[in-house]
């Protein structure tokens with residue numbers, strides 16, 4: 001039995017989901033898990049006897065212009081390392097979490113091993129900034145082991161951070177108990193969608209990189225040929241612009257803004273097609289979630305997306321911004337029931353074969369054993 005600390009962004013987001021689900025899987029294997037985060041990770045929605053939660057508390061002293069969250073986190077990490085006798089501290093994101101972990105390891109009396117998982121935005125966005133570039137490199141190089149969620153992210157890290165550090169690719173996974181197709185036609189009816197209408201879905205945090213405009217433009221072209229509705233799930237900075245575009249294109253009746261939702265697998269169960277037209281995406285966890293629910297995906301040839309979607313087998317890949325090709329593929333898939341059925345089954349099998357939680361868990365466990373020299 002190992003004692004493992006986990007730090008992640010606990011709010012909605014793929015990295016928080018992966019960190020929490022991994023913690024749950026490890027606990028189920030008999031390990032003791034200590035989450036060190038600013039709030040309870042949102043997926044920790046029931047009691048697990050060997051999972052503990054340590055809240056990073058902030059004191060607001062007037063002397064600080066900005067409350068120093070990173071220092072409070074490092075202090076809490078050091079405290080938990082010593083008190084709980086952690087073997088490993090697994091942090092998600094180099095910045096700031098790996099930096100805080102390194103500081104905590106220096107402060108602590110115990111020799112804890114640091115494992116850092118790169119999820120993307122730290123490299124593809126922050127890596128461009130020179131101030132942070134050096135800091136990220138430091139975080140990566142001082143970690144005992146580093147993982148990234150796709151081959152593409154490893155390549156980007158090498159290119160932008162100029163590090164020779166070994167970076168292991170460990171892909172994302174889904175909780176199969178939750179992500180599977182359910183018979184929920186009632187939900188479709190409750191949203192006022194006719195049984196014959198096709199459902200296209202997009203789920204994201206509505207940041208600019210997700211190219212919501214391309215999602216709406218693709219849907220508009222689909223709509224000209226197929227009776228369909230678009231479900232937009234999530235919220236974020238691009239919400240208003242997307243809303244305005246939908247109104248401008250006269251699609252108000254066909255695009256449903258659902259806001260943030262918890263039961264994503266229920267919504268995926270009524271969907272026929274998932275769209276992800278991002279300009280940056282280190283993996284695209286939502287693709288796995290959709291595919292596990294037998295929903296074929298169309299995505300851009302960007303970042304790690306081509307490592308998840310098999311072109312012409314589980315879905316289609318298009319160039320960034322090419323909404324016309326995306327719409328043509330979508331129309332083909334939504335009109336041809338037999339083809340759709342094949343793609344849906346292929347998607348399910350692909351996730352099961354290459355991204356099953358048991359495969360990914362094994363890879364993380366091997367990595368832990370290696371850093372501990374066992």
Ligand code: GMT
Nearest residue numbers: 013014015119120280281282283284285
């Ligand atoms: O997509 C986001 O902006 C959220 C971010 C996160 O912290 O969850 O997502 C990143 O990590 C996910 C989990 O590994 C990946 O599936 C996403 O592709 C990645 N986002 C980007 O690279 C933009």
